[in-house]
Amino acid sequence: MSVYKKISIAVIKRLPRYYRYLSDLLKLGITRISSKELSIRMGITASQIRQDLNCFGGFGQQGYGYNVEYLHNEIGNILGVNDKFGYIIIGAGNMGQALANYTNFEKRGFILKGVFDVSSDLIGQKINGHEVIDLNNLETFLKSNKVDIAMLCVPYDQTPIVADRVARLGIKGLWNFSPMDLKIPHDVIIENVHLSDSLMVLGYKLNEKLKNSQ
Amino acid sequence: MSVYKKISIAVIKRLPRYYRYLSDLLKLGITRISSKELSIRMGITASQIRQDLNCFGGFGQQGYGYNVEYLHNEIGNILGVNDKFGYIIIGAGNMGQALANYTNFEKRGFILKGVFDVSSDLIGQKINGHEVIDLNNLETFLKSNKVDIAMLCVPYDQTPIVADRVARLGIKGLWNFSPMDLKIPHDVIIENVHLSDSLMVLGYKLNEKLKNSQ
DNA sequence: TAGATTGTTAATCGATTAACAATC
DNA sequence: TAGATTGTTAATCGATTAACAATC
Numbered sequence: 187m188s189v190y191k192k193i194s195i196a197v198i199k200r201l202p203r204y205y206r207y208l209s210d211l212l213k214l215g216i217t218r219i220s221s222k223e224l225s226i227r228m229g230i231t232a233s234q235i236r237q238d239l240n241c242f243g244g245f246g247q248q249g250y251g252y253n254v255e256y257l258h259n260e261i262g263n264i265l266g267v268n269d270k271f272g273y274i275i276i277g278a279g280n281m282g283q284a285l286a287n288y289t290n291f292e293k294r295g296f297i298l299k300g301v302f303d304v305s306s307d308l309i310g311q312k313i314n315g316h317e318v319i320d321l322n323n324l325e326t327f328l329k330s331n332k333v334d335i336a337m338l339c340v341p342y343d344q345t346p347i348v349a350d351r352v353a354r355l356g357i358k359g360l361w362n363f364s365p366m367d368l369k370i371p372h373d374v375i376i377e378n379v380h381l382s383d384s385l386m387v388l389g390y391k392l393n394e395k396l397k398n399s400q
Numbered sequence: 401m402s403v404y405k406k407i408s409i410a411v412i413k414r415l416p417r418y419y420r421y422l423s424d425l426l427k428l429g430i431t432r433i434s435s436k437e438l439s440i441r442m443g444i445t446a447s448q449i450r451q452d453l454n455c456f457g458g459f460g461q462q463g464y465g466y467n468v469e470y471l472h473n474e475i476g477n478i479l480g481v482n483d484k485f486g487y488i489i490i491g492a493g494n495m496g497q498a499l500a501n502y503t504n505f506e507k508r509g510f511i512l513k514g515v516f517d518v519s520s521d522l523i524g525q526k527i528n529g530h531e532v533i534d535l536n537n538l539e540t541f542l543k544s545n546k547v548d549i550a551m552l553c554v555p556y557d558q559t560p561i562v563a564d565r566v567a568r569l570g571i572k573g574l575w576n577f578s579p580m581d582l583k584i585p586h587d588v589i590i591e592n593v594h595l596s597d598s599l600m601v602l603g604y605k606l607n608e609k610l611k612n613s614q
Numbered sequence: 615t616a617g618a619t620t621g622t623t624a625a626t627c628g629a630t631t632a633a634c635a636a637t638c
Numbered sequence: 639t640a641g642a643t644t645g646t647t648a649a650t651c652g653a654t655t656a657a658c659a660a661t662c
Contacts, residue, residue: 194628196630199597202594202600221643236644247638249641252644280497280501281495283498284494294603296603375602379595381593383420386479386508387415389480389509390412391412392549392573392589411653434618436619446619446655448654448655450620458621460621462620464619465619
């Protein structure tokens with residue numbers, strides 16, 4: 187086994203943010219940046235930036251800082267933006283349609299392969315160039331299409347059922363939009379987007395602010 | 401000033417999750433639970449549960465555990481589910497419409513007051529019982545409606561402009577769906593939902609798994 | 615009462631920040 | 639070269655876990 191240093195999830199979660207800031211710098215035509223300058227822009231410490239980056243390698247140069255384009259590429263590689271994951275969307279309601287129209291995902295290496303639903307009102311309709319497919323045809327579809335990720339935008343009670351079904355069909359990653367913690371007994375990576383959790387945290391913070399300003 | 405212990409954001413972020421699990425227990429008709437039993441269900445330590453809860457008060461009873469309904473209510477109060485925040489949605493595209501149809505928010509104390517857009521195709525259309533209002537009428541609307549939170553579902557380049565505008569109109573909280581970190585110079589609480597960041601973390605984890613299984 | 619389980623203090627672990635030698 | 643800034647080690651801080659006395 188190779189010498190393997192486990193990268194903490196705290197670091198991983200900051201990578202997309204670095205990537206965004208570096209994209210912005212590129213657009214601004216800024217070619218080099220120091221950890222100090224970036225720390226001011228991002229509102230974190232320069233120390234943390236250097237520590238984070240050095241988990242993956244020495245991307246900078248003493249006395250100079252970091253080359254923006256190079257660092258942007260390196261972080262892109264770490265995040266796998268060139269790796270091309272295929273994904274499907276299950277559930278073509280508003281959330282599913284919103285995701286199907288997110289063009290940003292493709293820039294980051296995620297390719298939409300199909301959109302599925304059970305409703306005959308939706309099946310056959312075109313969403314962002316993709317005809318909604320009958321969920322009954324999922325098995326057939328997955329036999330002839332390389333799909334790594336399923337985004338689950340189905341009703342609450344359907345979520346665990348659909349999750350289990352796609353996991354058995356070889357899907358390796360799930361992006362879950364239902365307000366539940368999926369526990370499926372397969373070797374699948376799950377990333378939850380708990381919107382109402384996020385909103386409740388906002389509500390808590392608002393209440394705190396109101397209390398303190400009284 | 402009162403003796404005030406600052407609650408860490410790590411604890412706050414776990415509260416909605418406790419709330420969900422307790423709701424589930426209630427639905428299952430379970431009336432009491434120990435930190436041990438809950439820890440198994442949630443996949444965290446019993447110690448952490450007790451520590452978290454004791455930031456806010458002693459909700460349990462030695463030898464017995466926690467009364468599910470009581471604890472559910474207490475956490476609900478901490479999160480302010482009875483406090484009734486008014487919110488508006490700005491941008492009635494797919495994401496805005498998806499949010500307008502989320503009935504869960506109301507159960508948690510968030511009341512939809514209005515949906516806004518600039519597109520004449522959308523203005524006047526009904527979404528979940530709310531007629532889409534011309535964004536030009538925002539100022540007038542806010543004069544006669546108590547609104548605490550704005551959910552921003554507008555295009556990338558419009559986001560900071562709209563954020564600034566609503567902040568000046570007295571909105572206290574922003575729920576931001578654009579892939580940028582809002583920096584507005586007002587006393588406003590911002591909660592970001594960076595969907596592509598979340599997806600990229602999923603992509604990273606998938607790559608790691610593939611590497612390790614080779 | 616005896617058993618169970620909390621509330622809370624103490625120990626450990628991990629993440630962030632500070633400091634500085636290395637070096638461009 | 640002198641100045642700037644990284645890479646990296648050490649110190650600090652905060653969060654999680656363990657332990658146990660208190661008590662229902």
